[in-house]
Amino acid sequence: MKRSVILGAGACAVAIAVTSCSSEGIYGVPLPGGPDVGDHPMHLTIQFDDVLDLVPQSAVKVDGVPVGRVESIKVAPDGWTADVEVVLDSSVDLAANAVAAIEQTNLLGEKFVQLSEPPEDKDPARLEDGDTISLDRTRHATEIEQVLGALSLLLNGGGVGQLQPIVHELTTALDGREDRVRGLLEQANTLIDGLNQQRDDITRALDGLDTLTTRVNEQNEKIGLILDQLPIAAEVLNEQRPQLTQMLTQLDRLGTVGTDVINRSKNDLIADLLALRPTLKALAESGDDLPNSLAFIPTVPFPDGVEKIALGGSVNLFLTVDLQIGDALSALGVGQGDPVYVPPKFGEPKPIVDPSNPYYNGNGPKPGWPTVSLLPIPPIIPAPTGLRIPGLPGTAPAAGNGGAENGTTDGAAPSPQNPLGGLLEQFGIGGGQ
Structure with missing residues (x-):
């Protein structure tokens, strides 16, 4: 009976232990103090x-x-x-x-x-x-096992005994050359650092080289054809070598002459460009006026687009013409005095002028000189005696004189008259002699 109780108690203890540990065994039991x-x-x-x-x-x-x-x-x-x-x-x-x-x-x-x-x-x-x-x-x-294993491999057949001659040879090679070796190592360090900073560029260059190689590989046939034709091209160039040499010689002479011309004309060219600056500036400021005026020239006196207002084969034209010769001569500078020199804004203050210019250095017209007629005046012819021409001054008989019938005045001959006097008066110049 006592033995049965002991066995039952042991079985219960084992069952409790297995149940409490589950399938993880003893690892499932938390450690005390955790x-x-x-x-x-x-x-x-x-x-x-x-x-x-x-x-x-x-x-x-x-x-x-x-x-x-x-x-x-x-x-x-x-x-x-x-x-x-x-x-x-x-x-x-x-x-x-x-x-x-x-x-x-x-x-x-x-x-x-x-x-x-x-x-x-x-x-x-x-x-x-x-x-x-x-x-x-x-x-x-x-x-620690890995460290001890590696140390054992090094000491037992790892070649430690061969380190002595290697160290001895290195010492002999570096003896007296420490500074040079140190400088070499510093330069190598600088080189490696520079390469490390440019590794992105080096990578891109290698990628570009790979792309180039791929494209060249795709064009192997074309490249082979070009290489086959290169000997023929080289032979042609060899035959034309004298002409090429002569061309290069002439090109060298042309370059020398061109350089000399540019050096000599540099100042004049700069002065010309500076002198052109006001003109070009005025042209730029004119805007669309100049192109519009140029469009009017081929169809003067009609504006561009006159065909839109033409009726049939005719078009009406209205002109305002100023026939006052005095105004025209005034616009040309007659009687306006001597020209006044205005120095340019850019370039030399006084331009180089040809001395033979009639308006240079006082050679132009002087104030008070007699006016020279620009139109040829016919010779003055006295009016016929006793001839009466209506509208022509000097042909009518004098008032209160009985000689009107024969066209003469008492005791005096008629004064000579300019036949173009009336016409000149109409132009504003005035008649008379």
Whole structure:
């Protein structure tokens, strides 16, 4: 009876232990004294390429302070990485791009997961429940076993014994040349730094070279045809070498003469351009007046578009003509005095004038000179005696003289008259002699 009670009690204890541990075994039992994650913890998934010997219930720390624990570790769907499920206190405040690392408390201590802010480019968003820290933001520390294994490989057949002659030869080669080697290293550093600054340009140049190579490869047939025709072209150029040499010689002479002409005429050309400046400025200020006037010249005295108002084969024309010769002569400068020189705004103050110019240096007309008639005046012919011409002055008999019948006056011959006097009076010049 006593033995049956003992067996029953043992079976109950085993059942309770298995039930409490569930399928996770002993790893499902929280460690005493672990961090408190609260009633509403934050669950995260962290991807590692190697979890070393990290186990569930290991600590999760931020800045060395425990804030959570590892819940489970399982193989990722890709079969090469591990997914670590961790639970944290909801008060943990980290950037959404936080980083994770598997570290060790000391040389032979336990492993834990360290969470920290990224060293640069912090995301303004915050880490939330259900987020995943991807593989590119995780790492693991180097284990002491790896360090000791590498050191053992180096010491046992790693070629350490061959370092002595290498170091000796380097010492011999650098003896007395330290400054030159230092300068060489500094120049190499400058060169590498310059290349690093121009790496974008170098990349673009390589991309352009790749594009050029692709296009050249597409035109292989055309390039081959050109290369086949190059010998013929070279032969033609060789036959025409004397003519080409002569052409280049003449071109050199032309360049020399042209340079000399430009050097000699430079000042005159500048003066001409400066003198043209007022004229060109006035032309520019005239606006559309000059083009409109030029359009009127071919159809003078009719304006452009006269065909629109022509009726049949005729058109009415109304002209206002000023036949006052005195006004015309005044407009030409007759009786206006000597010309007055106005110096130009640009260029030399006094232009070079031909001395043979009749209006230069006082050679022009003088004030008080007799006026020279511009029209030939016919000779003055006395009127016939006794001839009466109506409207012609000097042919009518004098009033109160009985000789009116024979056309003479008493005791005096008639004064000679200009036959164009009346006509000249009509033009405003005046009649008489």
